């Protein structure tokens with residue numbers, strides 16, 4: 077007998093191990109590791125992954141596998157191993173690791189039904205629930221779960237009249253389309269046409285159309301083409317002349333668009349040099365990590381694409397990761413234009429079904445290249461020739477839920493297995509990556525010049541305190557306003573960027589200083605003009621705006637901060653002739669809106685593009701000659717040791733949108749702290765000086781890249797419990813780790829209360845702690861019971877990017 081080790085779909089500490097199941101004989105030759113199965117588990121039925129097959133088990137009575145859900149493994153050997161690496165490095169459950177690698181469509185959907193065990197039982201049911209089963213023998217659990225029938229149903233289940241049945245379903249299935257084809261030879265069909273009665277004109281047309289098509293035709297187009305009804309077709313089916321069949325099709329999100337083909341550009345000397353190093357490594361199957369440090373507009377994408385061409389020539393595959401937010405139609409167009417149908421695209425804007433179809437193209441080896449956001453790093457390619465991570469400094473490459481992996485680490489892991497290079501590209505590399513490049517761990521490739529002859533844009537810093545002193549109370553400085561007017565007259569375009577991260581339009585009483593806060597979380601509510609409501613951005617709580625202060629009752633309630641809506645209003649007042657496109661969460665929430673707005677701007681249908689973070693990167697519009705940053709400092713004051721780095725990156729990226737082509741560009745940065753080095757150095761395009769300066773501070777305060785970090789966050793509805801547990805964890809770790817490790821805390825988290833739960837944290841800074849993983853696992857084990865039974869929650873992030 078053969079036995080399968082199965083990881084079941086219960087993300088909990090107690091079930092985080094393989095369970096043995098017997099493989100029924102009929103599946104002995106079919107079942108392979110990496111396939112999904114359905115198994116009985118306690119009283120339930122669950123989906124699971126087979127991770128290993130063996131011929132013996134120590135378990136005495138094995139339950140059999142109930143169903144095999146795949147024909148070929150959905151996780152190959154490499155990905156199964158990668159799952160183990162993820163559980164070790166991020167301390168996640170194996171099931172979470174495997175599920176993260178697959179499209180959501182393959183995740184199980186559990187459904188429960190209540191079924192009459194025997195027909196005769198119908199009469200024995202309590203009267204109250206008899207009507208439920210009047211003309212059926214099963215009732216969906218959802219129908220009754222919140223009803224008064226639950227009690228009598230439970231009783232009937234205990235008495236054995238009813239039973240609960242579990243179904244495991246897929247979230248989405250392959251899409252099929254009905255086709256029609258001839259079921260007999262052309263001669264037979266010809267004879268049949270002659271034999272048709274004169275009034276069967278439509279049937280004749282149908283057969284003639286199929287004869288001339290000489291292949292299966294989609295049912296819909298056949299009926300449209302001939303004007304025949306489905307009934308006419310059915311009668312031909314009944315005669316055995318034609319047959320219907322379902323053919324699988326892909327949902328193609330880009331199906332309705334054509335992408336003009338592009339040819340490789342002839343490279344600049346710098347590009348050429350960078351490319352040849354990468355190609356050398358592709359040709360020799362050498363695992364190396366390159367850091368392609370190239371200023372904005374230096375043509376990094378062209379280098380990526382020509383390197384990919386080499387990979388494809390070698391018959392290998394490539395993964396290109398881009399941040400979700402810059403996976404704009406522009407980027408897609410560039411890759412589809414160069415590589416056509418060889419590309420799959422994966423991002424969160426796709427439906428579950430569309431993502432599944434793109435994934436299947438990869439799984440079936442119908443494409444050789446995937447361009448996608450973070451999770452595309454798990455693309456099931458088996459012959460990888462290169463992995464590219466564009467804008468490698470982006471924090472969105474770190475997943476902020478289990479498994480808390482960083483795509484860069486996964487990329488390096490996979491590339492090592494495949495013996496291929498990784499290319500990390502950025503105009504503003506993360507300090508971690510640049511430090512590694514300086515140490516020679518990564519190979520540094522540099523593009524110092526822009527492709528266009530104009531070079532980097534001129535940057536002007538405006539001190540907004542000065543503006544106020546000289547009587548300008550507007551949100552636009554005089555310099556920015558003049559330049560906006562100037563561009564308008566010249567028919568050139570401007571981009572206005574509002575830095576909104578860590579910043580909110582809070583509501584404050586000018587009389588007593590009272591700020592309206594979320595009753596469940598420790599943060600202020602944000603004013604939303606649409607609907608006149610105040611919303612909590614963490615838990616979703618909302619309430620209508622008030623005009624009276626809840627604390628002192630006076631009417632001087634005011635909305636502070638600047639939102640994009642407010643900027644737009646002001647623009648309409650000051651520059652009524654300007655056509656403005658606003659891009660923020662409100663205007664881009666509908667599917668396709670993001671893309672449409674950018675296309676309109678690209679076609680010159682607007683003079684000013686006003687937006688938040690989502691317009692900061694990747695955009696490449698020739699007519700943009702002015703970039704205005706309305707408030708540069710908002711990210712500076714986040715409670716995060718990366719605040720300066722993030723500010724520098726953001727300002728450099730957004731400035732980089734100006735003057736990328738023939739026309740020279742200019743940037744205006746408005747700030748209240750012009751002297752801050754992040755702002756001053758971004759204005760000078762001086763990454764190197766910023767790096768030096770910031771590294772000194774990181775070293776002094778013991779932060780990455782000098783130290784590794786692990787952040788433990790404990791939350792509980794009772795503050796004393798949260799503190800006590802954090803305290804115990806900190807004490808335990810102090811005892812377990814070496815004296816070199818620095819354990820900070822317990823302290824209240826920057827967001828000290830969320831969803832009515834108090835949050836405390838403990839941060840560990842360390843250089844080398846062989847005992848670390850073991851100690852953290854011990855912490856998880858120690859509190860496993862409290863976490864699963866009670867109100868305690870503990871999250872451990874072994875490489876935190878948000879400190880909140």
Ligand SMILES: Nc1ncnc2c1ncn2[C@@H]1O[C@H](COP(=O)(O)OP(=O)(O)OP(=O)(O)O)[C@@H](O)[C@H]1O
Pocket residue numbers: 341342343344347370371372373374375376377378502503527528693694695696732736
């Ligand atoms: N060798 C070349 N010859 C002519 N044009 C080029 C060449 N390389 C790139 N370009 C063009 O220069 C522009 C900028 O290139 P690209 O967008 O790749 O820059 P980037 O380095 O990715 O910049 P960013 O970091 O700002 O996104 C693009 O329009 C691109 O088509």
Ligand SMILES: [Zn+2]
Pocket residue numbers: 594595596597612613614615616617831
């Ligand atoms: Zn809240």
Ligand SMILES: [Zn+2]
Pocket residue numbers: 585586587588589590625626627628629630
């Ligand atoms: Zn008040």
